Amino acid sequence: MTKAEKLKQIAGRVAKCTRCDLYKRANKPVPGEGNPGAEVMFVGEGPGYHEDQQGLPFVGAAGKLLDKLLQLIEVERKEVFIGNVIKHRTENNRDPLPEEIEACRSFLDEQIQIIKPKIIVTLGRFSMNKFLPGEKISRIHGQARYVDFLGKRYIVVPMYHPAAALRNGRIMEEIKEDFQKIKVFLEENPEEEIMEKNREDKQLKLV
Numbered sequence: 001m002t003k004a005e006k007l008k009q010i011a012g013r014v015a016k017c018t019r020c021d022l023y024k025r026a027n028k029p030v031p032g033e034g035n036p037g038a039e040v041m042f043v044g045e046g047p048g049y050h051e052d053q054q055g056l057p058f059v060g061a062a063g064k065l066l067d068k069l070l071q072l073i074e075v076e077r078k079e080v081f082i083g084n085v086i087k088h089r090t091e092n093n094r095d096p097l098p099e100e101i102e103a104c105r106s107f108l109d110e111q112i113q114i115i116k117p118k119i120i121v122t123l124g125r126f127s128m129n130k131f132l133p134g135e136k137i138s139r140i141h142g143q144a145r146y147v148d149f150l151g152k153r154y155i156v157v158p159m160y161h162p163a164a165a166l167r168n169g170r171i172m173e174e175i176k177e178d179f180q181k182i183k184v185f186l187e188e189n190p191e192e193e194i195m196e197k198n199r200e201d202k203q204l205k206l207v
C-alpha cells in the first residue's frame, strides 16, 4: 500500500470515528491533507468553523495566513502535510479536553509514522505539548528540538498558532521570523544548534 493509500485509509477511519463525542456536533471530519512524502508536517490544534464546513485543515483566516507564511519561505502548500491534534471541531472552538486529545491521538501518530517528515512544526500549545510536554511556547517558539517519537527522531519546531498572530501584532512579527527558520532547518545541517537547545532544556529541568 502506498503512503497516499494509507493516509486515505486513516481518513476513512476518522470519518467513522465515535471514540469521543465531538463527531456528534461536527459537520465534517478534518483528517488533514497534503503531500504524503512531505519533508515538513504542520500540526495544528483542531478544526474551526470553516474547516468544519469544508472538511479541510487551515482554510479560514488562520489558513490564509498560513498560506502567506509559506509563500514567504517559497514553499507551496501542496509540498507539505497539514494535520491537527483532533479531527472534529469542538463546540464554539473551545479548547479540546485531555480525554478528547487522547481519544484522537492514534490518528495523528499513524499519520506521522507514515509520512516520516524531517521537520514537525507545531502550531499552538496543544500540538507543542504532544511532543514537548510542559514547555512554554513563549520560551521556545521558533527553536528546534530533537524529539524521539514512536521509534524515530524528529526535528520539532514549536510555533505560535496563526490565529494568535492574527490577534496580536507582536506574535505576527515573531511567527514571520520563526517561519524563516524552517528553510534553514531544511537546507542546512543545524545538528549542533539543536543539540545545544536539547541540553539547555535538560539543565533547566535539573535546576
Ligand code: SF4
Residues within 6 Å of the ligand: 014, 017, 018, 019, 020, 021, 022, 023, 086, 087, 088, 100, 103, 104
Ligand atoms: S475528534 Fe477524534 S476521537 Fe473524537 S470522534 Fe473525531 S476522530 Fe474520533
